[in-house]
Amino acid sequence: MLRSLVPRLFAPSTRQARLFSSQLAPAPSEALPPPPHAQSHSAGANPSPAPSLPYRVRRNTRGSIPVYTDIRNSGTRVLVLIRNVEGNIEAFMEDLQKSLFPAGSDEAARLKISTTKRRHVALSGGRWKNDVVRWLTQRGF
Numbered sequence: 001m002l003r004s005l006v007p008r009l010f011a012p013s014t015r016q017a018r019l020f021s022s023q024l025a026p027a028p029s030e031a032l033p034p035p036p037h038a039q040s041h042s043a044g045a046n047p048s049p050a051p052s053l054p055y056r057v058r059r060n061t062r063g064s065i066p067v068y069t070d071i072r073n074s075g076t077r078v079l080v081l082i083r084n085v086e087g088n089i090e091a092f093m094e095d096l097q098k099s100l101f102p103a104g105s106d107e108a109a110r111l112k113i114s115t116t117k118r119r120h121v122a123l124s125g126g127r128w129k130n131d132v133v134r135w136l137t138q139r140g141f
Helices: 002-010 014-024 090-097 106-110 127-141
Strands: 055-057 067-072 077-082 085-087 111-116 120-124
Touching: 055 067, 055 090, 055 106, 077 127, 090 111, 090 120, 090 127
Parallel strands: none
Antiparallel strands: 055 085, 067 077, 077 120, 111 120
């Protein structure tokens, strides 16, 4: 008898289930565009990288751009991490430094870029995750 009551007691109503699933769905403006080179290829054909740059940033297994925010020291230090950078990481850092913000701007003066674990890039000096994601999508990643 107890087993027959358990599903009824803990099962959400249809209205609650719809409300919960609508809260989980991302807003259309937050969804990232698919990578430009993610088109169907014929069998056996190797997809070519999107841009002809000396570096490449691979998307994660869910198709998102691997840019993350890391907040440290109780919120006084904010890092933006870019993972899965392949190829010439020095050229990537130089290109990011020159073209993420306009030269001479306050943001460009605060931007500090370093590498970690030879495949990850850390940006310090501000909360720039959205700017970096926009910059990478403009580059074709």
